[in-house]
Amino acid sequence: MRRIADTLAAALLAQRGCLFHWSPVCLGIGIGWYFALGKEPGLPLLAGLAGGIVLLVLIAWRCGPVVQPLICALVLIGAGLLLAGWRAQAVSAPVMGWRYYGPVEGRVIGIDRSASDAVRLTLDRVRLDRVAPDRTPAKVRISLHGPEGTTPQPGALVMTTGHLSPPGGPVEPGGFDFQRHSWFLRIGAVGYTRVPLMLLEPPNPRETVVFRWRMGLSRAFQTGLAGETGAFAAAVTAGDRSGMGQETLQALRVSNLAHLLAISGLHMGLLAGFVFMAVRRLLVLSPRAALFWPVKPIAAMAALLVATAYLAMAGGSIATERAYVMAAVALIAVMVLRRAISLRAVALAALIVLLMRPEALLSPGFQMSFAATLALVAVFGGINAKGWRLPGWKGKALALVMSSAVAGAATAPVAAAQFNQIAHYGLLANLLSVPVMGTLVIPSALIAVLAMPFGLQALPLWVMGLGLDWILMIAHWVAGMSGARGMVMAPPSEVLPMLALGALVIALWIGRGRWLGAVPIALAFWLWSAATRPDVLIAESGGIVGVMTPEGRGLSRDRAQSFVASIWLENDGDPVGQETAALRWPAGAIRHETGKRAAAAAGPCASGGVLVLNVPAAEASGARNCRIYDIDSLRQSGSVALFAEADGWREVTAKAVSGDRYWSVPGRIPPLGQQLQKVLESLTSGNAIARVHPPD
Known part of the structure; x- marks a missing residue:
């Protein structure tokens, strides 16, 4: 044991100077722990946890360099749980508990x-x-x-x-x-x-000054550029996707170019980089400014101001806030003469985002954005450390291909797990589109916005339209290729955390021990490959049922509940449409009746039979020997999954998996939320119209 302890101590001491990189990881573990709980922690528990954190901080103050990082990790994990719990209470608002x-x-x-x-x-x-x-x-x-x-x-x-x-x-x-x-x-x-x-x-x-300004800008772009091009321009500049058609959106998704719609790290980075470069080049034209002025910090400040305006213009979505934080960290680092792109900067940006919005940890945008950024910084940092460079245009071309390949490889598992699809030609589409976005679209958009007050936006809009038309052409071309999209089965809930842990160990750990991260990654992919899907799925509304057959999932209805049906088929990794899946519906032990008349006509079930109704069970008085799921029971349990076993059906409900949380019980307001509601009610009581409570 003594030897093992000495080995662990030596490994921790070897990480000194790089332990800050693990801060957002530990905070994220605590946040993830909160969301994985089956029951909402009460205020006494959260208060006790806060006291424990203070005690651990005092203990760490007196510990040595080996124990301190371990205690700090525990403190951050506890702080993550506490932070997520506080956030869930702070945003509380009434949820309608009736129709x-x-x-x-x-x-x-x-x-x-x-x-x-x-x-x-x-x-x-x-x-x-x-x-x-x-x-x-x-x-x-x-x-x-x-x-x-x-x-x-x-x-x-x-x-x-x-x-x-x-x-x-x-x-x-x-x-x-x-x-x-x-x-x-x-x-x-x-x-x-x-x-x-x-x-x-x-x-x-x-x-709503900013919102009206943003929508006015969206209308200006859609007026200056017709059709889908103008709608695309409004999406990438003002964050307004309301003009985008479903066909275009689908082409962008299949070609792995949908990230160009979200105002995220790519857009913010391209815009800030263009402004930084332009201001710096303009300043160095003056010999006095080049010799005596802090040109780089001034250019970084200008880029930060433009990025801040872009954040307001784009609507301040979670993805845009995250991109802004990452860009701001890099630009501030330039202003204080520090490295702009480093693992420390990525860790700081992740910490800020998680502190602002702990719930962002669960969003695909957060996961994919930081996966790509971490992979790019780690890979190119390693390349620069070894001095591997190609001069001239060859080096730039290689860097472009490598950056697209690295970012695509880092985000592919997350995209497959979250969206059940793999864009087989995504690398090709991004290589042909991203350079156009950086060299034509973003600069032209900025110039057009600056020229609009003077009525001189026609030329930059025309140039911007050329770039957007090219990207849309590439999206439709790639999406139309045979086998452009591959479908994969939804993984078990443990897979993504295991993939993230393994990737983080490989990227952040110093020394040969980093390759131990391959173990959880391999185990995660094994679990994914061995995953099975439910034999029966029942919608929360009782409006549709899906039964697994040898040909794939059969659906009880060919049109209704299309959103639920599409999600089920995507999670199965099945690319067919609802009408095709409805042709697979088997006649057997699973029966589905919709409406009172059909329920009343339902007869007895065979042994082990299941009857699903979208009306109360009392309407099906003739249904005997049936395991009934009616609208009343489904409202209590949520959607249901059934697994066939030797002794019958094993039931898993959405309510059982989600647990007893604030958001799973309509009408519940947590204690802090109740206090905020009382304050809000007192402020608005003077203008409120007298109303009565609806019947429960």
């Missing part, structure tokens, strides 16, 4: 498109008929399915008659939890309307 139909009033704070290609609005300052303020959601998201009309202006107060319901749970146990996602966005209800909007008040000039 609602009636007047919906609110202020427009977001405009995008739904999966069904309908314009979708996000409203705050919500008012609902006969719903008390303390039970009214802070935000609602509503899709416009009625006659096409004029999209309301940002910040306008509008009213419509719509259907609202609580955010839905995972479409299958262990799947993406939309309830959790909505909780941290403070969206308490989602729905749709089929009637036109009514404008109650125009936008207040003193409110």
